Amino acid sequence: MPEYKTEPFIVPSISGLLPEGERNRRVALTAFDARERKVQVPTREVLCYECGRRSHVPSAALSANCIHCHAHLNMTDVELRPGSRRLTVRTLGDVTVLPDAVLSHLSIVCRNLNLEGKASGSFRCTGTLTIANGTRIEGSVQAGNLVVNRGVNAILTQGASLKNASIAGRVAGRVVGKGRVRIERGGELCGDCFAAELQVEPGGTHLGRWIRQEPGNS
Ligand SMILES: [Zn+2]
Incomplete structure (x- = not known):
């Protein structure tokens, strides 16, 4: 058996610094590879x-x-189910109120909001608010785009403030649009419309005044 002797590590210079060759070797052993780290x-x-x-x-x-x-x-995207007790949702994702849900006093801020069930409350979405089921919304409604599906009866007691709207169902309430409000065939808007452009397609109905807005102004 060879005799094992520990060797004290003595830096052979009075400055206490490692010799240059040894220092470079150790730096190379411990340094990150900058090319691999740049992800x-x-x-x-x-x-x-x-x-x-x-x-x-x-x-x-x-x-x-x-x-x-x-x-x-x-x-994250959020789904509100029937009987959900969650009333306040703040997300940069999308929110869906699932069919058969009947929820009120909601406060929702999100990107796209799909109302497949009945939902009431305050809604603010940067993307598209789709109303796919008859509902009565008691709170304020702000959206980039409002889409009301065919056959849907939506009552907006405080109206809606949006950029563009596409109405194929029935909407009761005041609509304030910065862009274009389009009432499609079979669609009906019952309420005043403030918008840069109001387009009523043949077979569509508007009951109320159209107050033309300058484009881009609310
Ligand atoms: Zn902030």
Whole structure:
């Protein structure tokens, strides 16, 4: 058996620094490879629902914090089922109120909102609000686009503020649009319409006044 002797590590210079060759070897052993570390994470731009400012977040993230106001930003899609007790939803994703759900006093801020059940409350969506089932909405409605499906009877007691609307069902309430409001064949809008453009297709009905708005102004 060879005798094992520990050897004290003595730096052979008075400065306490390792000789250059040894230092380079150790640096090479412990350093990250910069080329491998440079991974570009795909990001997407989101609009903070608290402060309204834009920031970039990783595309795959399910939540993030706004870089401006530090609000927690939820990015998941949410489904509200019949009997759901969840009344407040804040997300940058989409929200669906499932068929057979009858929910009131909701407060929803999201991207796209699909009302397949009956839902009432305040709704603010940056994308498209689709009303696919007859309902009476007691709260304020703000949306990029409003789509009311054929055969649907929607009552908007406080009206709706939006960019564009496409109405194929019946809507009762005041509609304020920055862009174009289109009433399709078989569709009916019962209420005043403030919009840059009102298009009533043959077979569509508008009962109320059209107050023309300058495009882009609310
Ligand atoms: Zn913010």
